[in-house]
Amino acid sequence: MSHDPTFPVTETVTVESLTVVCDGGGGALGHPAIYLHIKPAIGKVCCPYCSRSYVASPQALTAAPAH
Numbered sequence: 001m002s003h004d005p006t007f008p009v010t011e012t013v014t015v016e017s018l019t020v021v022c023d024g025g026g027g028a029l030g031h032p033a034i035y036l037h038i039k040p041a042i043g044k045v046c047c048p049y050c051s052r053s054y055v056a057s058p059q060a061l062t063a064a065p066a067h
């Protein structure tokens with residue numbers, strides 16, 4: 001098995017909103033800015049570009065509008 005030891009670990013970012021804009025943070029992992037929507041039932045979303053995990057804070061989940 002080949003595994004590049006320099007491959008970045010997946011970052012987990014706690015956010016205060018259920019809508020996240022991810023652009024990879026610039027640099028080598030940068031990508032065009034996209035909107036990610038966190039489903040309250042799941043509580044997190046993974047960016048398909050840079051594989052960062054965005055986790056909604058309990059506050060963000062509480063503030064989610066009830067549908």
Ligand SMILES: [Zn+2]
Pocket residue numbers: 022023024031047048049050051052
């Ligand atoms: Zn991203």
